[in-house]
Amino acid sequence: MKVRLLLWLGFVWLVLGNMTVAGETKTVASAPAAVELDGETLFQVRGFKNIPAQFRADKIAERIKRLAEDPYLSTDSIKLVSDELSTDVMAGDTIVVMVLEYDAVTEGVSRQERAAHLADIIRTAIVKYREAHSIRSLIHGVLFALIATALLAAFIYALFWLFHRIELALDSGVHRKLAATHIRIFEFIIGGVLAGAVRLLRFLFLVAILYVYFSIILSFFPWTRTFAEQLFSYIAYPIKQIGKDIWIGLPNLIFLLILIIVVRWLLGILRFFLKAVEKGDIEFAGFYAEWAAPTYKICRFLIVIFAIAVAYPYIPGSKSRAFEGISIFLGVLFSLGSTSLIANMVAGVVLTYMRGFRVGDVVRIGDTTGKVTAVALLVTRLRTIKNVEITIPNSLLMTSQVINYSFAAGEGRLILPVSITIGYDAPWRQVHGLLLLAAERTGQVLCEPAPFVLQSALDDFYVKYELNVYADSSDDMPRIYSDLHQNIQDAFNEYGVQIMSPHYVADPDAAKVVPRERWSQPPA
Numbered sequence: 001m002k003v004r005l006l007l008w009l010g011f012v013w014l015v016l017g018n019m020t021v022a023g024e025t026k027t028v029a030s031a032p033a034a035v036e037l038d039g040e041t042l043f044q045v046r047g048f049k050n051i052p053a054q055f056r057a058d059k060i061a062e063r064i065k066r067l068a069e070d071p072y073l074s075t076d077s078i079k080l081v082s083d084e085l086s087t088d089v090m091a092g093d094t095i096v097v098m099v100l101e102y103d104a105v106t107e108g109v110s111r112q113e114r115a116a117h118l119a120d121i122i123r124t125a126i127v128k129y130r131e132a133h134s135i136r137s138l139i140h141g142v143l144f145a146l147i148a149t150a151l152l153a154a155f156i157y158a159l160f161w162l163f164h165r166i167e168l169a170l171d172s173g174v175h176r177k178l179a180a181t182h183i184r185i186f187e188f189i190i191g192g193v194l195a196g197a198v199r200l201l202r203f204l205f206l207v208a209i210l211y212v213y214f215s216i217i218l219s220f221f222p223w224t225r226t227f228a229e230q231l232f233s234y235i236a237y238p239i240k241q242i243g244k245d246i247w248i249g250l251p252n253l254i255f256l257l258i259l260i261i262v263v264r265w266l267l268g269i270l271r272f273f274l275k276a277v278e279k280g281d282i283e284f285a286g287f288y289a290e291w292a293a294p295t296y297k298i299c300r301f302l303i304v305i306f307a308i309a310v311a312y313p314y315i316p317g318s319k320s321r322a323f324e325g326i327s328i329f330l331g332v333l334f335s336l337g338s339t340s341l342i343a344n345m346v347a348g349v350v351l352t353y354m355r356g357f358r359v360g361d362v363v364r365i366g367d368t369t370g371k372v373t374a375v376a377l378l379v380t381r382l383r384t385i386k387n388v389e390i391t392i393p394n395s396l397l398m399t400s401q402v403i404n405y406s407f408a409a410g411e412g413r414l415i416l417p418v419s420i421t422i423g424y425d426a427p428w429r430q431v432h433g434l435l436l437l438a439a440e441r442t443g444q445v446l447c448e449p450a451p452f453v454l455q456s457a458l459d460d461f462y463v464k465y466e467l468n469v470y471a472d473s474s475d476d477m478p479r480i481y482s483d484l485h486q487n488i489q490d491a492f493n494e495y496g497v498q499i500m501s502p503h504y505v506a507d508p509d510a511a512k513v514v515p516r517e518r519w520s521q522p523p524a
Contacts, residue, residue, distance in 0.1 A: 033057035037064055037125050038132065039226035043118055045097075046106055060097055064122055067091050068129040075123040080115050087115040089122060096122060132222040141220035152213045156206065163202040170194050211235075245316060252314040263307045270299055290358055350398065361406035362474040365392060371475070385478050405474035413449075414471050418484055421462040421501040427514045428455065428463065429524035434495060435467040437523050438487035444480045446470040462501045495522065 032044035033053035045060065047053030067073050073091060081088045089097040097118050104111040131137060211231070218228035246253070276282040278292035357363045361372050363382070368390055370382035380397060382390045405414055422431050432453045439451040449470050457464035467488075471480055492499050 035060050035064070037061060037068070037129060038222050039229060040125075042121050042125050046103065048102075063094065063096050064125060065129070067094070067096065067122075068126040071130075073126075075126055078119055078123055080112070080119060082112065082115075087111045089115055089119045129222075138221070144220050145217050148213060148216055152209065155209060159202065159205055159209070163198060167195060167198050170198065249316045252316065255314050256311055259307060259311055263303060266303060267300055270303075271296055357402065357404050357406070361404055362409075362477065363405065364403040365397065366400050368392075405477065409472055409474040414474060415468050416471055416477065416480060416484070418467045418469075418481070418488070419456065419464060420467070420488065420499065421459070421464050422497070423462050423500060423502045425514060426463075426497055427519050427521055427524065428465075429519055430495070430497065430521045431463075431465055433523035434491045434497060435465060435488065438484060438491045439467060439469045441487040441491070442469070442480065442484045444471060444473070444476065444483065446472055461503050491523075 031053060032046050033056065034041040034044050035057045036042065042061075042064070045053060045056050047056050078089065078091045078096070081090050085100065087099045088095050089099070097115070099111055099115040099118065101111055104114040107114055109117075215228050215231040218224040218231065273282070274292040274296045277284070277287070278289050280289055357372050357375075359372050359375055362370070363372060365382070368382060368384070370384040370388075370390060372380065373383050373389070374381040379391050379393055382392065384390065418435075420435070435453050436451055439445050440447075445451060446469070451467065451469040454466045454468065455463055456466045467484075469480075469484065471477070489499070
């Protein structure tokens, strides 16, 4: 009773310090503080002006803990004692909680009801505390911890085994796919990147499992259960926040889903239609079949860009500062580095619809002659007769002369010219005959239209003859030229006509003329 009297006197002194000069009691409502036992909130209490709520809650929690740790204290001894000022929850002679009228009013109940409710909570908390700290509970915690450790070891073993199999599969797959390139640096870079990604993923899985393991282990023991709850909260709160954001943004996500379905549907219809045009099932006047594939790519690009512009306001986080910063950075980066990129793209589109050449055509661009192997949006690739791949930017093609041999060959009007210079002492009719004889002996040369010879120049010291032959294929032009040159040499050697281009040194003793009787020498 003396202890209770002293507590009462101290409490009354603190309360009287909050009274006004007029004698009216003045209390200041403050934020409630939680009374916790083993990290679990039992109830909340409020403070006064000179008694902070947290100080009051901590003192009550200490008294409850001492009672719970007292093995001789029965929960039946917890009772209520009331007087004019308060209703106290007591355990023997110890006041556990002092319930004032102010505490009851803030909860909207009577002082007696509030005290009875707190007494029930305290009894339950003491029983629960004793059960959690019992020998039996500790033994169960140790057993569960051993089981969790065994499961952790098994899972780590399975994790390393699985990722080892994945690494072997990726390694063999990468080497098999890249072996055809014969470029070892590709295998080194791509193999290293994939191996690093697998190791990083394995490390993240391992960290996540260890995180969950320690959280579970700590939850088995009452002394560390608070830390376990904190660890769980570090994961639970972000997941909860993400789920909340997804729920709030669900209408926007539904709109984005519908937009994706509509865009895929439009692209599917467009692809089906242009595929039919490419195969020749559908024909349009002035629209060529080879335009179908690039037209689909251009339309797909425009549709996707339009869809992104429509979807941008509905993307989660699109209005955040981070998203805006990334957008600005990408915009500046694209604007600074896209000058040549845009020029090549525009040139690629123009070249496609100009129909200057197609894949498989033999063309000459500047000083380069080869077969077109690819016509992309940015570059065009040629393969020369030496099997050398040459990449030419499309913007360069717009300013270069492009000669397409395949167009003329496809129509049977490809002319391959061969120039030769012979002195004035050789009869021109004989030279014409020799050149036509060489053309006749060349198998790849067409008989119809017939080859013909032109005298392209009468220079100071010699006549320039040009043999023109027709060919039906541009794929083997170097071989045709080589055979034609060989046959010209054989024909001239056979008839004793010297292939040379004489130059003036001094006046000859006799005039270099061809007498009439030699004008028609064979094979003229």
